[in-house]
Amino acid sequence: MPSFNSIQSRVDDMTNYYGKSLSTSNDLKSNVCTIEETTSHREADVYAKLHPEVLSRSYGCGILVPPALEGARVLDIGCGSGRDVFSLSQLVGQSGSVIGIDATQEPITFAKRMTDWHMQVFGYDRPNVEFLVGTMEDLATAGIEDNSVDVVVSNCAINLSTAKERVLKEILRVLRPGGELYFSDIFSDRRLDPSLRDDPVLVAECIGDVMYSGDFHSMMRDLGVREVRAVRSYRKIVRNEEFRRSIGRAQLESRLYRVFKLPLEDKCEDYGQAAVYLGTMDGHEQEFMLDDGHMFETGRAKLVCGNTAMMLADTRYAKHFRVFGDRSRHLGRFEDCADPNPASDDSRVPVGRSSCCG
Ligand SMILES: C[S@@+](CC[C@H](N)C(=O)[O-])C[C@H]1O[C@@H](n2cnc3c(N)ncnc32)[C@H](O)[C@@H]1O
Structure with a gap:
């Protein structure tokens, strides 16, 4: 398990990048933390109600519009400027709630400023969203209690942590039994050279410390989740010559996974x-x-x-x-x-x- 200092030093690098170096997605140095898949009509309808400035400040790599959310309590880990929080706000309705948590102050301040505008557009008489500054490695300090969340989402953020197992453990702690982690992230088809983790820009661009998907499955099994389900995925061709060279022949993919907090079995068993x-x-x-x-x-x-x-x-x-x-x-x-x-x-x-x- 990485030390507190190494976790904090990575968080400092990331907050510096997402708080100081980037203002909009045009400032990204590559296409990896961007969405390159087509939206369904339903997803397009949800995005159509978002403020253009929120859309321009998003750095996710997948579309997070999970079904059947009415009334749910949802948590977005590494929420950035709130594109997914405001999308989910529409899906959970006035009776549900969405909490966005991010380590970087600037996007959280911006998202708070955009809240009233969105609540008015959605026709809500009180906000159903809340934005918190905090780290994904320690959701308890942010006040997220055990078994308190129906759905956790995350868009291209878990790869940035130097303590991914700890993050996934935290997510399983806060999910209610039967709850779901529905998340998009960048995965690699092999383990990357560990020295890439020392390059803060390569890491912040969702390349330097991405997980080999086989390791993700093993990590989940170690945490007691016997099976995870891939919903969809698409290949990421890194559009930055220097970054592409740094990963050699490794291939990156944006993947959307469902992970349920359920006592599943190792194998698919038949009970008729x-x-x-x-x-x-x-x-x-x-x-x-x-x-x-x-x-x-x-x-x-x-x-x-x-x-x-x-x-x-x-x-x-x-x-x-x-x-x-x-x-x-x-x-x-x-x-x-x-x-x-x-x-x-x-x-x-x-x-x-x-x-x-x-
Ligand atoms: C690639 S951006 C994605 C932001 C957002 N999910 C979106 O789709 O626009 C990654 C986000 O994770 C945040 N982040 C990085 N490390 C974090 C940590 N340890 N805890 C919480 N947030 C973190 C960054 O501040 C940044 O906003």
Whole structure:
């Protein structure tokens, strides 16, 4: 575990970069902390209600518009100037709440200043967002209690920490049982040269200390999460010659993951269960995509393994599904199931099968 001093020194480098060197995304030296995927109609509608200045100050690498959030308590780790917080504010509605936490004072001050404008646009009579200065390695000091959050999101921020395992442990601590970490970040297909971590600009540009995706899976297993699900991913071609050279032949990807706080199993096991999506999530009337291997068409029954059944029945998705069967009778391994815990980088599992059962 990195020492307090090394964590703090990294935080100082990052706050210096995000507070002093950058004013808008035009100041970035590469395209890595930018969104390069196309938005769905629903996502575009959410972004259309955001202040242009908020959009111009975002440095995320993915689109965070998770489904079924009405009334939820959401926490955004490394929220920056609040693009995702204000997006999520629309999704949780007046009865929900969103907390954004970031180590850098400047974007938090800016986001606070933009709050009234957004609340007015969303038609809320009181703010459902709160912005805090604090570090992702220590959410307790920021006052985030155990089992108090329904959904944690993060957009291209966890890679910046020098204590990623500690951050993920903190996230699991604050999530309620059945809660979900829904996050986008940059991953590499191999471990990068550790000396790259000493270059604060390369790190701040979401390159120098990104995780090898295999190590992320192992880290989650060490923390008791037996399976994580990739929702989507896209390749990042680093558009900065010097940065590209520094990572050699490594390939970077922006990935969106779902991690549930659930007692999942190591393997996909068959209990004869099936699930039917009711078509009741806003913006997902025809289908619901749990991950890149599980698309549920409305009204169409699908056989599911025990882990998938749990993700649908013991989470906020429960009211949107009918899950048939329980775990009283085990029928062996789930048939035709890819290994949810591949030994090597899971990006090599064929598309559509990076998670467990299909
Ligand atoms: C790449 S930016 C992404 C910002 C925001 N999520 C977005 O999409 O615009 C990373 C953010 O993480 C913050 N950050 C870096 N290290 C942090 C830490 N240890 N704790 C909390 N925030 C941190 C930075 O201040 C910066 O705002």
